[in-house]
Amino acid sequence: MKSKWNLFASIFQLVVGVLAIISFIIIASSDENIKKWIITLFLAIFYVILGIIGILAIAGFFAYIAITAPKFDEEAFNVKDQTVVYDINGKIIAKLGVQNRESVTYDQLPQVLIDAIIATEDSRYFQHNGVDLPRFIKASFYQLLGRSDAGGASTLTMQMVKNNLTSTEDRGIKGIIRKFHDVYLSVFKVEKNYTKEQIIELYVNNHNLGSSVYGVGEASKYYFGKSVSELTLPEA
Numbered sequence: 001m002k003s004k005w006n007l008f009a010s011i012f013q014l015v016v017g018v019l020a021i022i023s024f025i026i027i028a029s030s031d032e033n034i035k036k037w038i039i040t041l042f043l044a045i046f047y048v049i050l051g052i053i054g055i056l057a058i059a060g061f062f063a064y065i066a067i068t069a070p071k072f073d074e075e076a077f078n079v080k081d082q083t084v085v086y087d088i089n090g091k092i093i094a095k096l097g098v099q100n101r102e103s104v105t106y107d108q109l110p111q112v113l114i115d116a117i118i119a120t121e122d123s124r125y126f127q128h129n130g131v132d133l134p135r136f137i138k139a140s141f142y143q144l145l146g147r148s149d150a151g152g153a154s155t156l157t158m159q160m161v162k163n164n165l166t167s168t169e170d171r172g173i174k175g176i177i178r179k180f181h182d183v184y185l186s187v188f189k190v191e192k193n194y195t196k197e198q199i200i201e202l203y204v205n206n207h208n209l210g211s212s213v214y215g216v217g218e219a220s221k222y223y224f225g226k227s228v229s230e231l232t233l234p235e236a
Contacts, residue, residue, distance in 0.1 A: 062184075065180045065181060066184055068177075068181070069181045069184050069185055070165050070166055070181065070185070072165065072185060072190075073165070076164040076165055077160065077202050077206075079101060079103060079205050079206060079214070080099070080101070081101050081103050099208075099212065099214045100211075100212050100213050100218050100222070101205070101213075101214035101215045101217070101218050102215065102217040103215060103217060104201075104204065104215070104217040104228050105201060106197045106200060106201040108217075108227075108228055108229050109200070109201075109204065109228060109229070110230075110231050110236065112231065112232065112233045112236040113216065113228065113231055113236040116236040117156070117200070117204070121159070122155045125155060125156055126196055128155060129187055129191055130158070130186035130187040130190060130191040131155060131157075131158065131183045131186055131187055140176055140179060146171070146172070154182065155186065156199060156200065156203050157186040157190050157191060157199055158179075158182040158183065158186045159203070160186075160202060160203055161181075161182045161185045161186050161190060162182050163206065163207075164206070165185055166182055166185070204216045216228050220235075223235075
């Protein structure tokens, strides 16, 4: 660590020394053309240095995000269904488990439900790689300004990450860092390990939909008395 700081200190001293020499030449020179040329060179060096510092700062920030992000664990996305107990005649006599849930596969989902989820939650879901960049930049900027309407940037993938791996922190610098953690895990972990269809399957089985009902499979039976594959467009 000391060697790194010594390297940075040496570079800083070198830059300051060069700028000091250029400043002295500008002051000492009586030729206006030379002065203009030196000033142009001075500004060019200055902007290059600023650019390098900016690049290093951005690289350092993303390295920080990658290092501090929660560990990716596929087990965090696994949901537990109820245990259903039947009698000898095949009738249900008990359901065991804290959460009322009956998981469904992607193939069981009607297209109207998939379309409804995409339209309301993440319209470019099948086009992006885990993050909708325009929405994300807008939301992060509003977060920085402390605006209450900063939400709306999370994709379906990012929602899965937020609900299962990171947190729901939405305000201030902690909220911004959390969103970058969501982006990192969504792009480099979730979307690399799951297909778009698998992510939707995880998503629809994950959420609480009221009255201790979890997932669209159980919700379809609870609210409409039918399986999820039979849902109509209004019900979806």
